[in-house]
Amino acid sequence: MNATTITSLTDRLGSRTLPEDHLAAATASLDLHHACAAAGLNLSVLPGVEHPGQVDLGSVGPETAVALTRMIRRTIKDALRASERLRAAICTHELDMPEPYVHRGQIVLGEIPLTTADRLVGLLGGPQPDPDVELSYWPEAQLLIKRLCQAFKQATHGGFLDPQFHPDCLRCQSDAALACGSIPVMTARRLARALERQPRTAA
Structure with missing residues (x-):
């Protein structure tokens, strides 16, 4: 033509x-x-x-x-490298979360189980709750979101995360989770670096 x-x-x-x-x-x-x-x-x-x-x-x-x-x-070479680096850091710590991937130039984190989000807070240097707290209860889930956002922001030098709480669903038999959406490439790179600095811990 x-x-x-x-x-x-x-x-x-x-x-x-x-x-x-x-x-x-x-x-x-x-x-x-x-x-x-x-x-x-x-x-x-x-x-x-x-x-x-x-x-x-x-x-x-x-x-x-x-x-x-x-x-x-x-x-999108930089984005692909950042997603691969973050995926490797997630695997190192055996975090139960989807593999990050590139979409529209950003890194998608997807839905994270509440227990995984809680572990992530600890790995990023955030405060840990009472071990007997039931994270799936609405007030505790909101506190978890607050702790995660604060730890994420500090670890990524100002990175923004806006998790949405999805409660247990009896109809679809899915456990409660945090939908973490996507983050910029630079933030993903900083998140991977923060995780790489932490010693490997068992799930």
Whole structure:
């Protein structure tokens, strides 16, 4: 496909007669086509036909898909390294939590069991509660969130964490947990460093 394929759409109809979203799709298609061509990617980029106002990327061969994957990963190299470093630190301390992963340029922490969150507070230098406290009770869970946020902020030099408490659910048979969302790459790197400094402890 060459640039004429796309530009001819506006040449024939006239840019003033195209709805704004259609014109935006044509412009974006042309820009992406030029970028792919410059990068040597055989991508057939066109304004959407079945879905006007959208950009149709079409089908690509496996070689193009592999090349595109490599290019994208190069642009998020720092984020991927930070997530891998944090994953290794989590494994070292045998923390029962999902493996962190990269999404939209940030590091996703996911849902953390309350007992794991409590251990994380200790590893980050925060205060520990009475061992007989039932963390799944609402007041204690809110105190846990406060302790975790304070320890997290101190360990990551100002990093922000906004956990959401999810109580036990009898319907789906899931235990109470804290949904910790995602954090910036720099914060993830500092969190990993803070965990790396702590001696390994058994779960």
